[in-house]
Each structure stands twice: as C-alpha cells, then as structure tokens.
Amino acid sequence: VIEAWFMDESSSDQRLPHRLEPNQPVSLQELQKIGVFYWKLNADIYESDPELQKIREDRGYSYMDIITIHPDKLPNYEDKLKMFYEEHLHLDDEIRYILEGRAYFDVRDQNDRWIRIAMTKGDLITLPAGIYHRFTLDETNYTKAMRLFVGEPVWKAYNRPADEFEIRQKYVQSLKCR
Ligand code: KMT
Ligand code: NI
DSSP states (O other): OOEEEEBOOOOSOTTSOOBOSSOOEEOHHHHHHTTOEEEEOOGGGGGGOHHHHHHHHHHTOOEEEEEEESTTTSTTHHHHHHHHTSOEEOSSOEEEEEEEEEEEEEEEOTTSOEEEEEEETTEEEEEOTTOOEEEEOOTTOOEEEEEEESSSOOOOOEESOOTTSHHHHHHHHHHHTO
16 A cells, blocks of 8 residues: 655655654545545556556546656756656646656645655556645655656646636535535
C-alpha cells in the first residue's frame, strides 16, 4: 500500500519527509475522499503489463511518455524542480506511474492541509483536475515516471491562486458531496 501523512510546516529542504511529530498518517480511503486514486502495479513489466493495459483502456489514457528526473538527465533540472514544487492545479487529471526511484506528491485536503504521498516503484496515482498539488523528489534525487493522459496532453499548470477556473469550482463542489 501507499504511505501518506500530514506535513509539518517547516521550510527546510523539500526533499525531506516533513512528517509531523508524532507522525499523522493518511489512509487510502481519505485520499479517495479528495479524489486521489491509486494502483500498485509491477513496474518491471510495464512495457507489456496487461493490468496497465486494462487501466489505460478503461480510463482512456491513450497518451503516455516517460520522464526521467535527475540532475544529469533532465534539461533545466533545477528550474523544473522548482516549478513542480510551486502549488498549482491543472484543467485535467494528473496521472503518474513510478517506474524507478521515488518521489513525493503533495496534495491539499478538504481543509487545505498538505498531505504528502510517498511514491515508489510500481505506484500509479491519479490526481483529479482542479486539486492543488505539487511534486518533489526525495533525498535520493531520482525518479523515472510514466505520464499518462486522456488524449493530447496539456501540461499547463496554473499556480495558486487559480480559484476562478470552472474545474476548480467543480472540484471544490465534489468534496462536499462525498
Ligand atoms: C506536475 O504537474 O506536478 C508534474 O508533472 C510533476 C512531475 S512528473 C513526475
Ligand atoms: Ni501538476
């Protein structure tokens, strides 16, 4: 299963775990309530995995590419990492599948608290359109991830505040009906 926890308020290195003391875990069920969904897959066979194929077909994830995030492998690494860690939303779901390494996705819960989701090899996650979130590597500084998308990908991120978007209002509304 996936591990998630409420974050502390410390402004130290974003790559550190930032757990509260004592740790305050967040369950998969709580993540589902804010529209975050999760699968565990076998990343060793991602090129021919029928389970991944099925998810892609069922959910219409026609597009995919693979991004390697590491100082030596990603052009403009520092800028991109900084950008990924700005609190933002997208007009579409963000779907990521970790093939190697590790990373953190931080999402805001219904009370605007940060939840940190620890992603490791084999974790596939979907963040709903309109949720405020951000991304960082951990201290190992390396991840290889598959990016999935319904149709032609749109990577545009809107930094907070972006409350005027209809998709944001739709998302906020959806939190009330769960
Ligand atoms: C995003 O929009 O938050 C990202 O694309 C994060 C990096 S992809 C592993
Ligand atoms: Ni994003």
